[in-house]
Amino acid sequence: MPESKPTLTGKGAVLEGLPDHPAILAIQGWNSEAITDAKFDRGELALTISKDQIRGACAALTAGGYNAFQDVTAVDWFPSVPRFQVVYHACSHKFKDVVRLKVLVDEGDASVDSITPVWPGANYYEREVFDLFGIRFEGHPNLRRIMMPDDWKGYPLRKDYPVEGYR
């Protein structure tokens, strides 16, 4: 188990504490306003990206060496506002590192730009998030339910959806 690294919270602290992290360099080099918050915890870097910049941030990250797309998922922080947090993971074969991007999405306008044009592999993952959380991905080529039947009502992974029993 690696030695515990100090936890850095907040954009300022992370930018200062990890000045030469390739993911931060890539996104800061592209648009220094894109990162709104950051956290370095348990050896993992998580960057919160402003909602309308996510596609560009993913493209910048790809160009910066994070070549392997991993994952898109979401977390429902009901009843907080904004309610949803869409989470992206990208892996770099060169730097042997995984970085996490987060976008905060409000319930009223539960939509975010699709990153499928940048990472085609996100296609099914975004469909899954749409299916189970009801978050729309603008510009997705085929945004249909993937796990649940097409005529299903409700979004099962939301926190106000019961684990057992009837809806």
Add this chain to the structure above:
Amino acid sequence: MALPDVGTPILDVAAAEGSRDQHMVLNMGPQHPSTHGVLRLVLEIDGEIVVRLYPEIGYLHTGIEKTCEAKFYQQVVPLTDRVDYLGPMNNNLAYSLAVEKLLELEIPAKAQWLRVLLSELTRINSHLIWLGTHAMDIGALTVFLYTFREREDLLRIFEMVSGQRMMTSYIRPGGLALEPPLGFFERVQDFITGFPEKIDEYSNLLTGNPIFVNRLKGIGLLSGEDALALGVTGPVMRASGIDFDVRRDMPYSSYEKFQFNVPVSHDCDVWARYVCRLEEMRQSVMICQQALDGMPEGPIRADAPKIILPDREAMKTQMEALIHHFKIVTEGFPVPAGEVYQSIESGHGQVGYYIVSDGGPKPYRVHMRYPSFADLQALETMCQGRLLADVVAVIGSIDIVLGEIDR
């Protein structure tokens, strides 16, 4: 001619993009012997050539991620077994590592080495099923019986160590469930001593077999760039020339102390995947041998009485142990708030567990990233413009498990 009623939305897409008069829409699965479960493919074909291919999944969706949110951390372990049911130890390992990362637990060396040993045996188990069923899809029925013979030995080893053949739940947050029984290491030694010969046996049956070779070579091409773009990992990615293995490049559970090669091929076809996986089995045997030779002594669980259930003996004789046992079983254990992502290399590719904790005894969110889900996206790229009969060979080569796709 009226189209068969196989779900309107897909057919709409198919009909809008292709001419209905020239292309035929064919439904394959979900009950089809070569789909390894309940995968349904809607194929748009022009004669014998695949024009489009739409996988339809979700037939095995059981909402495991939702169920996890209602369970204590230790109760999630048996659920992870059922995700990729061919590699239960790897799922347990990925989940346990993620929880341990949240708890910042130190795992004793012996537990880590045993985890490596069992993880490699699981990989062999998973590859044996792949080889047997893949060869059977191609028409080489015999190999299936051979690989299941060896798989039976492995299942007996798993039963010996955990009491279960398939749903082992043996690797748990904080260490391992039980001390391996007497004679366990000898049993594993017997298996890995004899196993390389068995691989030669499979190879003798298949590698020089002209029917098998012709069905596999030049089929299901996937370039390295496409593999990365589509999120493909594991042996399929390495068969497309991308040299990356989580075990070697982002080591976990003391993999950095083991010597092994990562087989890579630049042929990008189904044959390359066959060659890579066969070589991976040989490498796994080497890792198992190193794990047996250098197995450290010591405890198999971390020193964390509030997280790990006490021994039965201690529970019956010591009051503190009894209290801890009662507390863990009834209330679970709190996990510090935070979020972690842990990747490991399973038999199919890169498995990632993303766990969010809000500080309570139940995970706030568990997301499982499984390789087959991404591999399935690459299926259309691999099959487009090729013969319909090759689809079966390609599905076999990406080694999908529907349990881990639908979750």
